[in-house]
Amino acid sequence: MMSSDEDEIDAALNMGFTFRRRPVSAAAATRPQFRIPLLLLTLQKGRASKLHWKGLQVINWAIQSDARMDTLVAVTEERQVPHLPVVRIEPMLDRTIDLAVGLGYAKFEGGRTVSLTALGKERALEVAAAPVLQEEKQRLSRLAGKVSQAKIDLLLEWRNE
Template identity: 30%
Template sequence: MHNQYSTLLPLDDLAGFTFARKPVSVPADLRLHWRIAETLLVLRLCSFKSSSSVMKLQLFNWALRNQEVRARVIAAMSGAKPSFGGSVLHLDPAVNRAVDFSLATGLTGIGSPGKIKLLEKGRDLADRVLEDDTLLSAEKAFLTEIGKKISEAKLSSTINALF
């Protein structure tokens, strides 16, 4: 193994070196399955006609990750002037991946322009998650509390007020 790099890299010393794949712990909120379930729950519990913009999915994702944002969403829903304390809407690429995966697997489809629609397969999965008290209990409680009280129009006016 003598070439131009042999003086820079001691490759001969690595002859007995091996790699072993070991499981890596991934936080639950970063797991794709978790994000898909969350997306399906938002569509099932908080969206008119089980259809939502990706922006609304992003807002709920942000609220589910952040207690302060969650409180502000609840306040805005109750009629308070929307305020996110100088924060900008957090757009999470994992939400887009979850949407892409749910589209590819037939859990969701494309509804009216710019909307993601919950399909029967996704509705069945969301209902199974809702029935199991051990799954996503805090998320289900928040989403149930909000329900369908935040329309796309209200979301748009809230975002426009922020920017």
């Protein structure tokens, strides 16, 4: 014989249910509307508006905080960095690069080097002039001139000093 508690539980478990598709909001940092303009601005920091995949990953990592950008700026200015940072590789950046290539804003050059197309350069100028991504633009502006692959490699190399 079932108790009244068991009857209530049994009734609750045997109720009908309906699945409804609901929109799932994605974090702003993962949305293409945010990622592609940031990629275009980042590519402008490379010589001839091109950067190797490692350079894109390093700048993408550095742009996320002032402390990280401090480290990248120190390396590009050839100042001593007290410790080697752990640069995180972000898979979403690869998807963003692929989407930018598909949209005609960027292209691959010889393996893993990505460069802006003429259309990408136009869009990058529009993004630079628009009142968006202010914090990211401020951090990127701290990188004087262009970022060379040698500086990126220096940041990524492992050293015990």
